Amino acid sequence: MNPFNLLSKSFQNGVHPQHLKAQTQDLPIQRVPFGSLFVMPLNQHIGVPCKPVVEKNQRLRRGELIATAGGFVSTALHSPVTGRVKEIGEFRAYDGNFSQSIQIEADPYATQQTEVGTPIDWSSMTTDDFIKAVQQAGIVGMGGAAFPAHVKFSIPDGCNIRYLLINGAECEPYLTNDHRLMLEQPLRLLRGAEIVRQKLGAEEVVIGVELNKPDAIAALNQHIQPGDPVRVVGLEAKYPQGAEKMIISTIFKREVPAGQLPRDVEVNVSNVSTIVAIADYFDYGMPLIERIVTVSGPGVSYPANLMVPLGTTVRDVLQFCGGLKDETKEVIMGGPMMGRPIASLDAPVVKGCSGILAFTEDLVQTRTEYPCIRCGRCLEACPYFLNPARLARLSRARMFEEMEDYAIMDCVECGCCSYACPSSIPIVQLIRTGKDQLRNTKAKQK
Amino acid sequence: MNSKDPDLLLQTAPFLRQGMTTPSAMMDVIIALAPATLAALWYFGNSAVLVISASIAGAVLTEMAFVPRQRRRMILMDGSGLLTGLLLGLTLPPGLPMWMAFIGGAVAIGFGKIIWGGLGNNLFNPALVGRAFLLATFPIAMTTWTAASEGFWTFRLTNFDFPFTYTEIDGLTAASPLGLMKFDQEATDVMQLFFGNTAGSLGETSSLLLILGGIYLYLRRDIDWRVPVSIVTTVLIFSGILYSIDPLIYPAPLFSVFSGGLMLGTIYMATDPVTSPTTPLGTWIFGIGIGLLVILIRVFGGMPEGVLYSILLMNAVTPLIDRFTQPRIFGHQRSKKT
Numbered sequence: 001m002n003p004f005n006l007l008s009k010s011f012q013n014g015v016h017p018q019h020l021k022a023q024t025q026d027l028p029i030q031r032v033p034f035g036s037l038f039v040m041p042l043n044q045h046i047g048v049p050c051k052p053v054v055e056k057n058q059r060l061r062r063g064e065l066i067a068t069a070g071g072f073v074s075t076a077l078h079s080p081v082t083g084r085v086k087e088i089g090e091f092r093a094y095d096g097n098f099s100q101s102i103q104i105e106a107d108p109y110a111t112q113q114t115e116v117g118t119p120i121d122w123s124s125m126t127t128d129d130f131i132k133a134v135q136q137a138g139i140v141g142m143g144g145a146a147f148p149a150h151v152k153f154s155i156p157d158g159c160n161i162r163y164l165l166i167n168g169a170e171c172e173p174y175l176t177n178d179h180r181l182m183l184e185q186p187l188r189l190l191r192g193a194e195i196v197r198q199k200l201g202a203e204e205v206v207i208g209v210e211l212n213k214p215d216a217i218a219a220l221n222q223h224i225q226p227g228d229p230v231r232v233v234g235l236e237a238k239y240p241q242g243a244e245k246m247i248i249s250t251i252f253k254r255e256v257p258a259g260q261l262p263r264d265v266e267v268n269v270s271n272v273s274t275i276v277a278i279a280d281y282f283d284y285g286m287p288l289i290e291r292i293v294t295v296s297g298p299g300v301s302y303p304a305n306l307m308v309p310l311g312t313t314v315r316d317v318l319q320f321c322g323g324l325k326d327e328t329k330e331v332i333m334g335g336p337m338m339g340r341p342i343a344s345l346d347a348p349v350v351k352g353c354s355g356i357l358a359f360t361e362d363l364v365q366t367r368t369e370y371p372c373i374r375c376g377r378c379l380e381a382c383p384y385f386l387n388p389a390r391l392a393r394l395s396r397a398r399m400f401e402e403m404e405d406y407a408i409m410d411c412v413e414c415g416c417c418s419y420a421c422p423s424s425i426p427i428v429q430l431i432r433t434g435k436d437q438l439r440n441t442k443a444k445q446k
Numbered sequence: 447m448n449s450k451d452p453d454l455l456l457q458t459a460p461f462l463r464q465g466m467t468t469p470s471a472m473m474d475v476i477i478a479l480a481p482a483t484l485a486a487l488w489y490f491g492n493s494a495v496l497v498i499s500a501s502i503a504g505a506v507l508t509e510m511a512f513v514p515r516q517r518r519r520m521i522l523m524d525g526s527g528l529l530t531g532l533l534l535g536l537t538l539p540p541g542l543p544m545w546m547a548f549i550g551g552a553v554a555i556g557f558g559k560i561i562w563g564g565l566g567n568n569l570f571n572p573a574l575v576g577r578a579f580l581l582a583t584f585p586i587a588m589t590t591w592t593a594a595s596e597g598f599w600t601f602r603l604t605n606f607d608f609p610f611t612y613t614e615i616d617g618l619t620a621a622s623p624l625g626l627m628k629f630d631q632e633a634t635d636v637m638q639l640f641f642g643n644t645a646g647s648l649g650e651t652s653s654l655l656l657i658l659g660g661i662y663l664y665l666r667r668d669i670d671w672r673v674p675v676s677i678v679t680t681v682l683i684f685s686g687i688l689y690s691i692d693p694l695i696y697p698a699p700l701f702s703v704f705s706g707g708l709m710l711g712t713i714y715m716a717t718d719p720v721t722s723p724t725t726p727l728g729t730w731i732f733g734i735g736i737g738l739l740v741i742l743i744r745v746f747g748g749m750p751e752g753v754l755y756s757i758l759l760m761n762a763v764t765p766l767i768d769r770f771t772q773p774r775i776f777g778h779q780r781s782k783k784t
Binding site for chain 1: 451452453454455456457458459460461462463464466467468469470471520524564565566567670719720721722723724725726729772773774775776777778
């Protein structure tokens with residue numbers, strides 16, 4: 001291990017973008033009114049798409065199962081509204097592509113009140129049943145990647161989880177949804193943490209929160225009794241503090257070996273929203289049918305933190321926030337560092353959507369690309385200590401096999417290199433291309 | 447909501463960029479050099495204007511001549527040619543004929559940069575290539591120092607020599623502090639070196655103004671602080687050791703740091719990102735190497751000044767340093783490939 005890493009409070013390298021959270025960090029979470037049409041894509045998570053179990057025109061209650069998991073790395077899907085299935089077919093997703101979805105028409109006369117179901121007795125469940133229950137609840141990692149949560153909780157024999165690390169870093173600029181959640185519902189978070197801790201057999205819960213959210217840290221600490229196996233750790237506000245392997249390195253001073261998972265260093269990392277979703281499922285029987293979304297950016301008239309039913313169109317969400325300003329040039333799903341551009345405002349909000357950001361012209365102005373001047377800023381930004389400039393050069397030269405020798409597959413695409421580059425070279429984009437090409441060649445060889 | 451959706455751009459993440467761009471970094475260096483350039487006008491009068499303009503003209507015109515028309519505007523706008531010309535101009539003696547300065551600028555860009563493939567691909571610092579060329583080609587003109595002038599309008603006739611001619615001057619010459627040290631063991635007062643009222647190249651006489659510019663560059667995050675710190679520390683320690691052995695023969699540490707082109711080379715040329723290592727460890731090695739070479743050349747070599755060749759020599763080994771100082775990749779046992 002790097003000896004300097006022991007001295008510093010944070011992981012090495014990384015970048016310090018402006019936080020830009022002031023617009024929304026003091027705004028309480030509001031509920032968005034229900035629209036009339038909801039689209040639920042079947043591939044909202046990483047892995048196998050789920051299989052619909054409803055038919056056209058079938059009437060649905062809010063929270064009713066509409067699709068089951070299509071395999072192990074897959075989760076269930078539930079209706080976000082009371083209404084009826086209007087169509088099962090292809091609908092436009094945020095990236096502009098069509099994807100198999102279930103369209104639901106809300107019942108205009110229904111109250112859409114969340115029915116409090118019966119609490120599920122989790123304490124007597126076996127671990128296997130717990131994992132199945134999490135899959136049934138459709139819960140995914142809600143930090144943005146939307147990786148099915150139960151897969152992370154499935155610990156193979158021989159592995160042991162000592163720490164449940166709850167990720168409240170929220171290192172992406174603009175986003176404040178996790179911040180508000182920790183501030184407004186600390187008890188729900190601690191409740192979910194206790195459930196998951198017991199089921200995983202972890203010794204301690206560690207909640208990592210960036211130090212730019214002191215009120216969230218205080219709110220959590222207020223509800224932690226002495227003797228509880230829970231502690232809150234303040235982290236340096238630095239991007240990508242919330243990346244799984246980085247937050248582990250910051251808190252436990254341990255590096256997850258390349259190609260391995262956090263469980264190999266006895267840690268499970270889960271996002272705060274994921275943990276609250278688990279608590280809601282086991283206490284109220286409510287599956288994952290809504291999530292908190294930060295709507296912000298200079299193109300939004302009234303920025304807000306919103307509780308949005310899944311399947312609501314981006315257009316409806318923006319409309320609730322007063323619509324887009326005329327100068328808007330780009331709408332982003334997720335944070336500005338790792339989010340994805342939205343091609344169509346008719347796309348629905350999905351499980352992995354932590355924010356909707358609208359950028360105006362001055363933010364998206366295309367920059368002239370200059371030659372690489374070997375300044376080394378990308379090397380000092382890369383938290384994985386890769387050589388991004390060299391990888392970009394190899395990618396341009398289409399030398400994808402060689403890129404593997406430079407550990408390209410370790411790249412998590414955090415984008416620090418592109419952020420730091422003074423010559424505006426699309427480094428992470430070139431690396432992404434290289435990774436895709438490598439995966440394709442590998443798939444062909446098989 | 448607007449009746450019509452905006453035409454949405456589809457870029458890929460990251461959507462934010464930090465503020466610095468390559469042209470703005472070049473501009474910052476030019477701004478940082480402004481005080482030293484003005485001091486050159488103050489000390490050397492119109493000669494400074496003539497020599498520096500000739501060198502800039504040589505650099506920029508060569509760049510224009512060799513760059514494809516479509517890319518000309520962009521390449522001129524990045525400011526690197528202008529910067530090279532200015533840096534070269536500041537390393538030249540005030541009495542240099544303008545035609546020599548012009549050729550120096552042309553060689554700096556032509557052989558220092560364009561021949562390698564343009565900005566970012568050159569192995570050696572272009573301004574220093576130009577200076578090395580001039581030093582080898584016109585050794586007398588390049589080492590004839592004239593004292594700081596009486597006023598702005600005191601003309602140095604050598605500036606106006608016709609191309610390919612050079613008039614030897616007899617009066618007005620003065621030895622540079624380093625020359626005095628080397629050949630007469632006569633030390634110049636450090637304060638005088640610090641403020642710059644000595645004979646020498648145009649931009650290198652006032653260490654104070656050069657350091658101020660360096661601080662500006664550091665605050666703007668344009669240069670790597672490790673380079674100047676490692677060079678100056680090495681020079682101080684190495685010359686301190688020699689000085690403690692025999693203070694009569696060897697120069698004092700502070701004299702070594704503030705004399706000659708050390709400050710100009712350290713802050714503005716060794717820090718050139720293109721020709722210095724990219725890894726933090728490599729940067730330390732690079733700086734220490736320059737510091738050692740400077741003292742070796744100055745004290746034991748045949749020339750009074752060694753900054754030029756020490757930087758060029760370390761430029762040459764930069765790829766090697768980079769290769770052997772790649773950091774260990776996160777989660778790997780040691781760096782996967784060197």
